[in-house]
Amino acid sequence: MGGLTVKNELLWPSFRAPGDLAEIERVPLSDRGLPASTYELVRRAADLWPDRTALSVLPNAESYHTPFERTFAQLAHDVHRAAAVLSELGVRRGEAVAVISVNCAEMLPLLLAAEAVGIYAPINPGLTSEHATELVRLSGAAVLVASGPELEPRVWAHARAIATQTGARALLALPPTAATEDPPALEPLDGIQVAYLEDRAAQAEHAGLPTAPPTASDVASYLHTGGTTGTPKLAARTHANEVANAWMIDASEILDRDSVIFAALPLFHTNALVVTVLAPLLKGQQVVWGGPLGYRDLPLFPSFWKIVEHYRIAAMSGVPTVYAALAQVPVDADISSLKMPIVGAAPLPPAVAAGFEARTGVALCEGYGLTEGTCASARSWPDARRPATVGQRLPYQEARTVAIDEATGDWTFLPEGQIGTLVLRGPNIFDGYLVQGDSGPELRADDKVKDGWLDTGDLASVDADGFIRLAGRAKDLIIRGGHNIDPATIEDALLEHPAVTAAAAVGRPDPHSGEVPMAFVTLTAGSRLTPDELEAWAAEHAPERAAAPKHVEIIDEIPLTTVGKPYKPELRRRAAEQAARAAIAETGLSGQVHAILIHGSLEIHVPHSEHDEEVAETLSQYAWTWKLTNPKGQR
Numbered sequence: 001m002g003g004l005t006v007k008n009e010l011l012w013p014s015f016r017a018p019g020d021l022a023e024i025e026r027v028p029l030s031d032r033g034l035p036a037s038t039y040e041l042v043r044r045a046a047d048l049w050p051d052r053t054a055l056s057v058l059p060n061a062e063s064y065h066t067p068f069e070r071t072f073a074q075l076a077h078d079v080h081r082a083a084a085v086l087s088e089l090g091v092r093r094g095e096a097v098a099v100i101s102v103n104c105a106e107m108l109p110l111l112l113a114a115e116a117v118g119i120y121a122p123i124n125p126g127l128t129s130e131h132a133t134e135l136v137r138l139s140g141a142a143v144l145v146a147s148g149p150e151l152e153p154r155v156w157a158h159a160r161a162i163a164t165q166t167g168a169r170a171l172l173a174l175p176p177t178a179a180t181e182d183p184p185a186l187e188p189l190d191g192i193q194v195a196y197l198e199d200r201a202a203q204a205e206h207a208g209l210p211t212a213p214p215t216a217s218d219v220a221s222y223l224h225t226g227g228t229t230g231t232p233k234l235a236a237r238t239h240a241n242e243v244a245n246a247w248m249i250d251a252s253e254i255l256d257r258d259s260v261i262f263a264a265l266p267l268f269h270t271n272a273l274v275v276t277v278l279a280p281l282l283k284g285q286q287v288v289w290g291g292p293l294g295y296r297d298l299p300l301f302p303s304f305w306k307i308v309e310h311y312r313i314a315a316m317s318g319v320p321t322v323y324a325a326l327a328q329v330p331v332d333a334d335i336s337s338l339k340m341p342i343v344g345a346a347p348l349p350p351a352v353a354a355g356f357e358a359r360t361g362v363a364l365c366e367g368y369g370l371t372e373g374t375c376a377s378a379r380s381w382p383d384a385r386r387p388a389t390v391g392q393r394l395p396y397q398e399a400r401t402v403a404i405d406e407a408t409g410d411w412t413f414l415p416e417g418q419i420g421t422l423v424l425r426g427p428n429i430f431d432g433y434l435v436q437g438d439s440g441p442e443l444r445a446d447d448k449v450k451d452g453w454l455d456t457g458d459l460a461s462v463d464a465d466g467f468i469r470l471a472g473r474a475k476d477l478i479i480r481g482g483h484n485i486d487p488a489t490i491e492d493a494l495l496e497h498p499a500v501t502a503a504a505a506v507g508r509p510d511p512h513s514g515e516v517p518m519a520f521v522t523l524t525a526g527s528r529l530t531p532d533e534l535e536a537w538a539a540e541h542a543p544e545r546a547a548a549p550k551h552v553e554i555i556d557e558i559p560l561t562t563v564g565k566p567y568k569p570e571l572r573r574r575a576a577e578q579a580a581r582a583a584i585a586e587t588g589l590s591g592q593v594h595a596i597l598i599h600g601s602l603e604i605h606v607p608h609s610e611h612d613e614e615v616a617e618t619l620s621q622y623a624w625t626w627k628l629t630n631p632k633g634q635r
Contacts, residue, residue: 015252018384018392018465024251029396029427034247037214037239039079039116041246041281046076049284056311057105059177060291061300064307068105068178072284075109077206082106082113084204085197087211089143089170096121096222098141100132100159102152102292103267105177106197108277110145111267115242117211121222121234122268125155128543133162138234138434138441139222141168145197148173150183151292163192172197176292216240222434223270225371225484234434235371236443245374245428246278248394254340254382257283259314262307264290264300264322269482271345274375275317288313295322301329309333315340319482320352323364324512327355335360340382342367344390345482352511366390368468372454373397374428378468386467393466397426400453401462409447419471422460423453430454476568478507478517485547490517493541494534494552499527502558504566508551508575511583517549518575522557529554551578 010032013024035041045054050073057068070078091097097114100123101107114120121139123132125147136144144166146159151174163171170193175183186194214220220242222234255261263276280287288311291297295318300307304326307313314337323343338360343353344367357363368390369376377399380391393399401420402411414420429452432445448455459471478485487505494503502522507515519538523529531552539548553574559567 011247012251015395018381018467021392021395021466024395029244032247034243035282036216036243037115037218038112038220038242038278038281039209039213039239041243041278042076042079042112042116045072045281045284048072052284053286054280054284055105055108055287055289057108057177057289058291058307061297061303061307064303064310066178067288070105072281075112078106078109078201079112079116080208080210081201081204081206082110082197083117084206084210085172085200086113086117086143088200088204089193091118091143093118093211093214093218095119095143096139096141097143097145098123098136098139099145099268100125100155100162101145101147101174101267102155103264103272103289103294104147104151104174104292105289106174107145107267108289110174110197111273111277115220115239116209116214119219119222120273122273123224124266124268124544125152125158126544126546129158129161131543132158133165135224135234136162136166136168138436140441141166143170143172144168145172145174147292148175148183148196149186150179151176160187160189164189168192170194172200214239216243219431221273223273223371224268225433236431236434237374238431241374241428241430242274242278244396244426245274245376245394246282248396248428249275249376249379250279250282251395252379252381255283255285255315257285259283259285260311260337261285261287262290262311262313262316263287264294265317265319266294270369270371270375271317275342286311295319295325301325304329305331305333305335308335308338312337314338315342317342317344317367319343319345319514320348321481321513323356324352327352327359329359331360335362338362340365342379344368344376345479348514368470370454370456372430372448373424373426373456374430377424377426377428378466389463389467389469391467393424393462393468394426397424397428398453399424399462399466399468401460402453402455404455411450411453416464417461419459419461422456422458422462422468422470424456425453476506478505479514480507480510480516480546481513483546485517485544487517489543490519490538490547490549493538493543493547494519494521496541497529497534497537499524499529500534504558504568504571505549506568506571506575509579510550516551517547518551518553518578519549520553520555520558520571520574523554551575553578 015024035044051071053069054072054075055070058064096119098121102125111120121141123135144159144163147155149156173196188194216239218239219236220239221237225233225235261276261280265272276287290300320343341364343364348366353364365382366380367376368378377397378391378393400423401414402423403414403420404411432443434441435444461469476487478487490505491503494500500521501524503519505517505519508518510516534552542548559570
């Protein structure tokens with residue numbers, strides 16, 4: 001990978017339409033002169049655009065007129081200061097820095113500094129202390145950074161306990177963005193250096209990076225990803241993975257250097273890291289960051305269109321629930337600058353897409369990706385939409401489908417257009433999971449990667465132009481509003497109840513969140529437990545609030561496969577049938593509803609009646625295939 005002298009036409013080829021993809025890939029990616037590391041992204045941006053605004057961080061939604069701002073040169077300065085602090089605390093190449101925090105201005109240079117001298121390992125601050133502690137131990141981090149007592153008191157208390165339990169060397173606190181008063185003194189911890197990052201940075205030597213810069217093959221980040229086994233996993237992504245994927249996201253000419261990006265996803269999420277931190281550094285784009293709670297800050301939504309107008313926002317990235325909420329907010333500003341509202345991380349209900357476009361006049365731009373693929377692998381074209389697809393594969397990524405032999409695990413590649421398990425290959429595919437081995441943490445790809453191909457666990461078809469059409473999920477992961485939930489954590493919580501003999505959790509379709517957790521349980525003979533009592537129990541014992549099941553159904557037995565494992569497709573079918581029946585009942589109608597599985601995809605059958613239009617309108621809220629049938633259920 002090259003440096004700053006590379007020719008602009010090589011780094012930024014003409015990429016205006018889906019048909020340009022083949023021509024772009026005639027030039028090897030290695031010849032395009034991408035920066036070698038995320039640190040080089042920072043340094044390059046500071047050299048090319050020192051006085052351009054890089055960051056505008058809103059203290060909160062109401063204060064959008066008075067952001068905390070940094071130029072690209074100032075951002076590089078802040079990165080060097082944070083890197084000096086981490087280096088003084090003993091962080092070395094290959095060592096993780098665990099970050100447990102809501103978003104704030106200081107977190108942005110910190111994460112870039114962590115990647116420059118070690119490894120960025122963000123932990124969702126919403127996880128339970130037990131789960132977060134396990135992840136910090138797995139990462140091997142001895143330096144923790146967390147929301148300080150003013151920014152988020154609960155997280156700070158949480159981080160202090162984790163630092164003590166893991167034997168950390170240091171715990172650094174982050175203040176609220178643009179805090180105007182002196183922060184409170186921090187209580188000490190035995191054997192642990194406790195300080196505000198800003199106080200340490202003010203005393204640190206920061207003429208440049210205090211160590212040799214990372215190479216392309218060095219690990220840049222460990223990101224937590226929900227698996228299906230219940231065992232915590234950290235996906236290890238290299239600098240080459242992150243830089244390549246950032247370039248792929250930015251390669252098209254949809255957005256130019258003057259495009260302003262809005263960001264409000266949490267920085268423990270790969271989308272926030274790659275789409276709204278790294279990719280804008282490549283083109284020198286300004287990023288406007290929402291307050292500490294991001295899209296979870298309800299006051300953001302009444303002000304949102306004014307924010308778009310004030311900053312001339314061109315692009316944003318969110319999950320379907322964000323756009324469902326925005327579709328309810330009257331447009332009270334000039335939003336003509338908005339041309340690329342990107343949606344991903346969860347199935348997009350048709351009603352959400354239609355509602356947002358009706359409200360704003362702007363079509364949502366779907367995307368698709370996985371943490372194991374660094375971030376993004378497909379993206380729609382605003383002016384060349386392919387209905388029912390999640391977009392075209394990104395440059396230099398291959399997308400195919402395979403049939404997997406359940407007995408042997410062997411793959412057979414399928415022809416274009418045929419549904420199978422989606423597999424991806426390219427320079428963005430991760431190195432493997434950091435897992436706890438017999439002799440300590442080790443990197444393993446397990447069966448996830450074969451010959452460079454990543455098994456996504458999703459069912460799909462891929463057409464000749466590289467557009468991907470999803471057809472359901474082969475894996476059991478529950479995705480609630482873009483948040484991955486391991487069903488095993490829900491099942492474990494329910495099984496802690498002495499009256500529960502078996503439990504299986506699946507996603508129940510939901511028009512706003514894509515899906516919400518639902519659990520099926522069996523009970524000991526004679527038990528009088530009710531679903532309401534089980535829901536309350538699960539809410540108290542689940543590892544995070546999002547994992548608490550919205551519905552618990554008590555059944556006689558869990559359906560099993562021939563080898564004795566829970567047969568979750570049948571449970572998903574039942575959950576979808578229930579959701580459809582409940583949705584129709586809300587309209588005041590009733591009747592037989594049948595959910596069936598066709599090639600792994602759910603299809604809802606509803607008998608014809610004089611209320612067909614009302615039923616059709618109701619079911620259109622869900623990302624289902626559905627049909628109105630005759631009373632006998634025949635097409």
